Amino acid sequence: MTKKERAIAAIEGRPVDHIPSGFWLHFPESCFYGDAAVQAHLDFFRETGTDIQKIMNENLVPCDIPIQKAGDWKNLRPFNRQSPFIVNQVDIIKRILDRTGGEGLTLATIHGIVASAWHARGGSAGYETGSGLLAEHLRENPSAVSYGWEIISDGLEILTQACLEAGADGIYYAALGGESYLFTDEEFETYIKPHDLKILKAAEKSCYNVLHICKDRLNLKRYQGYPCAVVNWGVYERNPSLLEGVAMFPDKAILGGLDDRAGVLVDGTKEQIQKEVRQVLHIMEGHRFLLGADCTLPTEIAYDRIRTAVEAVK
Numbered sequence: 001m002t003k004k005e006r007a008i009a010a011i012e013g014r015p016v017d018h019i020p021s022g023f024w025l026h027f028p029e030s031c032f033y034g035d036a037a038v039q040a041h042l043d044f045f046r047e048t049g050t051d052i053q054k055i056m057n058e059n060l061v062p063c064d065i066p067i068q069k070a071g072d073w074k075n076l077r078p079f080n081r082q083s084p085f086i087v088n089q090v091d092i093i094k095r096i097l098d099r100t101g102g103e104g105l106t107l108a109t110i111h112g113i114v115a116s117a118w119h120a121r122g123g124s125a126g127y128e129t130g131s132g133l134l135a136e137h138l139r140e141n142p143s144a145v146s147y148g149w150e151i152i153s154d155g156l157e158i159l160t161q162a163c164l165e166a167g168a169d170g171i172y173y174a175a176l177g178g179e180s181y182l183f184t185d186e187e188f189e190t191y192i193k194p195h196d197l198k199i200l201k202a203a204e205k206s207c208y209n210v211l212h213i214c215k216d217r218l219n220l221k222r223y224q225g226y227p228c229a230v231v232n233w234g235v236y237e238r239n240p241s242l243l244e245g246v247a248m249f250p251d252k253a254i255l256g257g258l259d260d261r262a263g264v265l266v267d268g269t270k271e272q273i274q275k276e277v278r279q280v281l282h283i284m285e286g287h288r289f290l291l292g293a294d295c296t297l298p299t300e301i302a303y304d305r306i307r308t309a310v311e312a313v314k
Contacts, residue, residue: 076120094166114175214233259293
């Protein structure tokens, strides 16, 4: 089987010659854009051998409109196909696919509405300690925040469609907002879920979309019924286990199994990595499964560690 055939078969629950895998990381800042980004992806795919070729996205929703108070969200302006963050990301996808020929299952990274709202507020840094600001703004001025988030999700809808038209097989939708300590269930249902679903609907022509649910203390029930083929979350971050996830998403394939920031993949020996992979495969035997990690691996991790996990499934 080719890498792409293997990944698709696993997602659809058909027999595979071995379990496919997908791992990724944020490249150094010098490789975020343009030629350097294209080459970094090509090197990663070649040296790790992953079946899923996830194209990272550092072309974030811009933070060029200052957002310092809740009312500032109403100042955001609409995006279009010519918006630089869309044009630049689509260019990277096209150039990577020109070189790989779509060898693996190619996924375009789409940062979800909560992540992108955080980016629009002032860039990517600091979410772990500062994300409460989004909830504070929402509660203070829901109409202004709703307007701003509608502008952002409209832009993400355009980006999603453009990525698929550029040749991506599906999207990797990186969702935030499921943290039980951040938004209430009612706030999530009213102000976040509709945007998530709008963006995922824009990708509905693909049958291979991955829903990634990030951070710890997640309420995964919020995502039941989301239109996707694969679900991935951090099982090592005080969240439900793989098998608990299978019970919650019985009609989805599961991606994951290994810790992304600690544990054997990051610190262990080759033999320990192989043993851990075998244990994960044993746990998930009989279920639709793709080997991966909770989230992005450390930027500085040696690629041969990832390749060891990729080859251990054989």
